Amino acid sequence: MTHSASASPLTARRATALQGTLRIPGDKSISHRAFMFGALAEGETRITGLLEGEDVLNTGKALAAMGTHIRKDGDTWILNGAGNGCLLEARQPLDFGNAGTGARLVMGLTGTYDMQTSFTGDASLSRRPMARVLDPLRLMGVQVGAATGDRLPLTLHGPKTANPILYRVPMPSAQVKSAVLLAGLNTPGITTVIEPVMTRDHTEKMLQGFGADLQVETAASGERTIHLAGQGILRGQTIDVPGDPSSAAFPLVAALLVPDSDITIYNVLMNPTRTGLVTTLMEMGADITLLNERTSGGETVADLRVRGSELKGVTVPPERAPSMIDEYPVLSIAAAFAKGKTVMTGLEELRVKESDRLSAVANGLKANNVLHEEGRDSLVVEGRPDGKGLGGGLVTTHLDHRIAMSFLVMGLAAEKPVSVDDGAIITTSFPQFSTLMQQLGADIS
Ligand code: S3P
Numbered sequence: 001m002t003h004s005a006s007a008s009p010l011t012a013r014r015a016t017a018l019q020g021t022l023r024i025p026g027d028k029s030i031s032h033r034a035f036m037f038g039a040l041a042e043g044e045t046r047i048t049g050l051l052e053g054e055d056v057l058n059t060g061k062a063l064a065a066m067g068t069h070i071r072k073d074g075d076t077w078i079l080n081g082a083g084n085g086c087l088l089e090a091r092q093p094l095d096f097g098n099a100g101t102g103a104r105l106v107m108g109l110t111g112t113y114d115m116q117t118s119f120t121g122d123a124s125l126s127r128r129p130m131a132r133v134l135d136p137l138r139l140m141g142v143q144v145g146a147a148t149g150d151r152l153p154l155t156l157h158g159p160k161t162a163n164p165i166l167y168r169v170p171m172p173s174a175q176v177k178s179a180v181l182l183a184g185l186n187t188p189g190i191t192t193v194i195e196p197v198m199t200r201d202h203t204e205k206m207l208q209g210f211g212a213d214l215q216v217e218t219a220a221s222g223e224r225t226i227h228l229a230g231q232g233i234l235r236g237q238t239i240d241v242p243g244d245p246s247s248a249a250f251p252l253v254a255a256l257l258v259p260d261s262d263i264t265i266y267n268v269l270m271n272p273t274r275t276g277l278v279t280t281l282m283e284m285g286a287d288i289t290l291l292n293e294r295t296s297g298g299e300t301v302a303d304l305r306v307r308g309s310e311l312k313g314v315t316v317p318p319e320r321a322p323s324m325i326d327e328y329p330v331l332s333i334a335a336a337f338a339k340g341k342t343v344m345t346g347l348e349e350l351r352v353k354e355s356d357r358l359s360a361v362a363n364g365l366k367a368n369n370v371l372h373e374e375g376r377d378s379l380v381v382e383g384r385p386d387g388k389g390l391g392g393g394l395v396t397t398h399l400d401h402r403i404a405m406s407f408l409v410m411g412l413a414a415e416k417p418v419s420v421d422d423g424a425i426i427t428t429s430f431p432q433f434s435t436l437m438q439q440l441g442a443d444i445s
Helices: 028-040 054-065 098-110 123-127 131-139 174-185 202-209 245-257 276-283 318-336 348-352 357-367 403-414 425-427 433-440
Strands: 012-014 019-023 043-046 071-073 076-080 116-120 141-145 154-157 166-168 188-195 214-218 224-229 237-242 264-267 289-295 299-307 341-345 372-376 380-381 417-421
Touching: 012 403, 019 433, 028 043, 028 054, 028 076, 028 098, 028 141, 028 174, 028 237, 054 071, 054 098, 054 425, 098 116, 098 131, 098 154, 098 174, 131 141, 131 174, 154 403, 166 380, 174 188, 174 202, 174 224, 202 214, 245 264, 245 276, 245 289, 245 299, 245 403, 245 433, 276 289, 276 318, 318 341, 318 348, 318 357, 318 380, 318 403, 348 357, 357 372, 357 403, 357 433, 403 417, 403 425
Parallel strands: 019 264, 043 237, 166 188
Antiparallel strands: 012 417, 043 076, 071 076, 116 154, 141 154, 188 224, 214 224, 264 299, 289 299, 341 380, 372 380
């Protein structure tokens, strides 16, 4: 299946100052998990601020197909969970559309059940590697039926009793870590996950909040060992999802690049595993002020005031990649307007996102006359602070929402307009993107 709307091109034109305030939709990672853990909890889970993008709604549909009651009352989503270990066999294949997080985490969630679950997705998701999740599931006793090289469509069938494993995650991936932990929820004994490099920690924090018996040890090297006792009881929670920093990134970079802009983005998640872009932009000279920093539901949030800035190129340390993995496309746009070179390394995971993002970004930069050099796992961008000569290209998005939004941001600052072949894919993560940007004064249509 493809995303519900058909492809529709969009064009962004050079803007004068962006002004105003905005509230961006809820964090995608936390929204998926709020649905999933609510589905496994006893009693009621109430969620406000949920991201109502296609990715998260597909996860909701999958959970409903396995026995969770989900409804919406005003602004609140209310789940009556099936209970841990109590999901029912879905009658139809679960369709995750474009969403790697939805598909991979639900593979963990249902994989250890003694039942059959089938997974499908759109053309982008069907190209993405699933072995990274299927390999640990196989060690736990899960049978996998996949036609082509551990990619979607595929079917899982769990054993009578799953085997608790100790698993060292071979690549920095919160999705893999989470899938193994979620499989451990329906497994007797202790499931242990070791992550040599810390990735977003929403699964650990939220499972603890739902009452799971989960402990984390952090070694001096930064390596984390996570122990989860399986088959415990989760209890329904009240969750207010903070704004998604990965969506905030687009108006943020747009305001930095359009001279004389001054915007404030409210209620943005500032979990340190997600703030690599803000850190990097500040090193580049960005005028970003964190206002009203506070704690909400165990997470730090802040309002971000962003003003038009003259940026300079920097070298981004590769160890920062996990905390900004989804933000490299839009950082590359900031780099295209910075003085000097921006050097980004350690980007191998970008090749297996919704598109091969390294190549999609490089092609988009090329189409818009930005000097750059693409390596196997690196990108160097030579900036042009006045935007002269930049733009004028049509960018292929390859069913990747972040490629679409990044290049539309470019069009707001480049000399010539920038077009993307498909703006409809943006609804997977940020349905209000064009409307909110227009309210700030952007010309995107
Ligand atoms: C996510 C983890 C990251 C990220 C994705 C969301 C999550 O993927 O790119 O958008 O919610 O766990 P990887 O685990 O593949 O790095």
